[in-house]
Amino acid sequence: MKLRILKILLKKEILLMKRNPFIPRVIVALPLMAMLVLPLVANLDVKNVSVAVVDNDRSELSRRIVADMDASEYLSVQSCDFIYDEALKSIENGDADAILIIPADYSDRLTKGENPQMSLDANGVNASKGMLGSRYAAQSATSTVSQWLSETGVNRPAPQVNVLNLYNPTLNFRNYMIPALMVVLIIIICGFLPTLNLVNEKETGTIEAMNVTPVGRLTFVLSKLIPYWIVGLLVVSVGMLIGWLVYGLVPAGNIGSIYLAAILFSLVMSGLGVTIANKSATILQSIFVMFAFIMIFQLMGGLFTPIASMPQWAQDITYAVPPRFFIEIMRAVYLKGASIADLSTQYLALTGFAILFCGLSAFTYKKRS
């Protein structure tokens, strides 16, 4: 009996969704656009670090350091001077990102068995480029030196920094972004669509026609939530397909665990959406409130900025931000191949939030005012 009513309500939602020319397009177009454009644009890869070299050594070795650096994929030697101030000027002009200073008699002292030091000054304004760029430059210089040392038969191990990046070997920022972008898509689509749908029923007055029938509150709210599982799954499928076809990125873990997380998170978002809709009288009002939530979710969910680098109090708050757990699941399953058992805390948290928000949406839905 109840099930029959839920079925006819779901049929109505799906018919309305299909007949609204806007919704099917959003479900396909938004993931397409976001997945095709954003990973290329929202890119924190450090490339083309320009280095100004102050070469006071002017030896065979120093020329080799410069040549190797220029040949590197990430670095380019912008200028090679003898005067530090000239090099500093090029940083101030924005032409160079870092200065490598090779001291006088560097190669001679090395041959004698001393320990001369090269130094690197980096432009810290663009923090990540300065930090990573100077590390690349240091690596390049030390590797040239150690090579040279072994060639000339000087028996002394050169100091060498060896960095190995786990899980994302090339430190490809895209691999980090793509799994998280699907989270953003679900936030937007499964957050906004149910909100707009329900407030639209309020504005057109059809909700009144429903409220005057004996339809159960829970049944009605479920008919508003369930379609967005399907939408969430569609969005994630489109996202994974693009990740694979365009970026060659496939989940290292089980796809089922991604779908399970997507269902749970879609419920969280649509539950929140319906709750907001229940409390809003107009579409404008609901969009405004939803937008505030989406801002917080995006900034505090660990999407762009790692949660580990937030201050402690902010880290504590992120436990109340549901996308945090979904982003963790997506990255761990995609890049590390983690299983549901490995991520049981995150799944439990998402389940908790799903129950909380769906409960809230049923509780705040009033058939009588």
Next chain:
Amino acid sequence: MNEKFAISVRNLVKRFGNFTAVDNLSFDVARGEIFGFLGANGAGKTTAMRMLCGLSYPTSGSGTVAGFDIMSQAEYIKRHIGYTSQKFSLYEELTVSENLTLFSTIYGMSDIEIKKKSEEIFMTLEMADMRNTLVKDIPTGWKQKLAFSAATMHSPDIVFLDEPTGGVDPVTRRRFWELIYEASSRGMTIFVTTHYLDEAEYCNRISIMVDGRIKALDSPENLKKEYNCATMDEVFRIVAKDAKRGD
């Protein structure tokens, strides 16, 4: 609850903040009666009706609709009533028959009943060729008749009609009232608000609301006699002349 009355309320009040929309409403509507609920804009008709339908909580007062308490048994009331709001409220993007199926399924009708009833409605409304037309594409007059049919398809005890004939041409209006009479003849109680005073003449009894209170309540004949008027139009003008609300 006494079996004679479909609707019976005492001292019904609805306040929004300091504003008393409905002030101490008390009246009875007999079963099978066509009850006209008249009043100027802003008199509180819709607010009163929404309380009777279980869409709005009364601030105070008591009463029964279809034998159920309006305070505590609103969801039971909803099983026994039909309602059409002022705003047309069928789903525009669904077809005529999808709308009918949706609402009658919610009222628990079986598939066979729904099919039979739908065919009856298509016949009565002469809209068999429109059954698969989206509701937004059918003309206004048909929409109103369809809304009425959708609200009465599950054979409720009482049907509440909030200005069902607003913006409808005279011919369709007449046709609409034929539908109301037909439903009434099957024993359905009709509770209808209207601004058309010629329609008031079709009712068994009418009440005239002024500023949240009922100022007059009787059959059209008695009211005309009482106020010594030839038409309901004049009666309404006399009763509502002191109205402070309205636009």
